[in-house]
Amino acid sequence: MRYKYILFDLDGTLTDPVIGITKSVAHALKKMKNIDVNPAELTNFIGPPLLDSFIEFHGFTENEAKHAIECYREYFKDEGIFENEIYVGIKDLLDELKSTGTIMAVATSKPTVFAERIIDYFAMNQYFKVVFGSHLDGGRTKKSEVIEAVLGALEIRDPKEVVMVGDRKHDIAGAKHVGIDSIGVEYGYGSSEELRSAGADFVVGDIKELRKLLLES
Numbered sequence: 001m002r003y004k005y006i007l008f009d010l011d012g013t014l015t016d017p018v019i020g021i022t023k024s025v026a027h028a029l030k031k032m033k034n035i036d037v038n039p040a041e042l043t044n045f046i047g048p049p050l051l052d053s054f055i056e057f058h059g060f061t062e063n064e065a066k067h068a069i070e071c072y073r074e075y076f077k078d079e080g081i082f083e084n085e086i087y088v089g090i091k092d093l094l095d096e097l098k099s100t101g102t103i104m105a106v107a108t109s110k111p112t113v114f115a116e117r118i119i120d121y122f123a124m125n126q127y128f129k130v131v132f133g134s135h136l137d138g139g140r141t142k143k144s145e146v147i148e149a150v151l152g153a154l155e156i157r158d159p160k161e162v163v164m165v166g167d168r169k170h171d172i173a174g175a176k177h178v179g180i181d182s183i184g185v186e187y188g189y190g191s192s193e194e195l196r197s198a199g200a201d202f203v204v205g206d207i208k209e210l211r212k213l214l215l216e217s
Helices: 018-033 050-058 062-076 090-099 112-121 143-153 169-178 192-198 207-216
Strands: 005-008 103-111 128-134 162-166 181-185 202-204
Touching: 018 050, 018 062, 050 062, 090 103, 090 207, 103 112, 103 143, 112 128, 128 143, 143 162, 143 169, 162 169, 169 181, 169 192, 181 192, 181 207, 192 202, 202 207
Parallel strands: 005 103, 005 162, 103 128, 162 181, 181 202
Antiparallel strands: none
């Protein structure tokens, strides 16, 4: 097998969080700007750090974006967090990887406290050595910082033994920044063009292709 360590993004890679995230964003926009937005139009928020997304997509100042995140969490922390589904085939893949002795971790831009609750909710704790994300106070939001924290926690010395699996350009860029390989998955919320332009070492269309790359190559 190609890699000893596999780092997985959460949203758009292990689970499909579209309903919970987009409803939470809509809640924040309504409360902050009194505008009604169809949640279906907010899928671009899935993956990147929320602060960056509120600034980039809706022109918020940094202070406004921080307040918007507080509003977002009002809905997300108790309701949106569980409006989520694990992708079909993911648990089978994790079972196979675990049986080979692969060491797995979660590296997400989502706050660690929420990521841990989601992993627990879907009974995936058994697969992951660590679950790392951002801090609630706004720290460690860059994907490269999260990946570096995982590498440190697992005491990884050889970057050639590690790969990052994710669905957005931020996952790919974070992996490149720390010098590890990356796999872009098209079944999430980033396009093939986005992933390839970011410099993904591999791009796969579905979980079946991901399994073949990780287990048969």
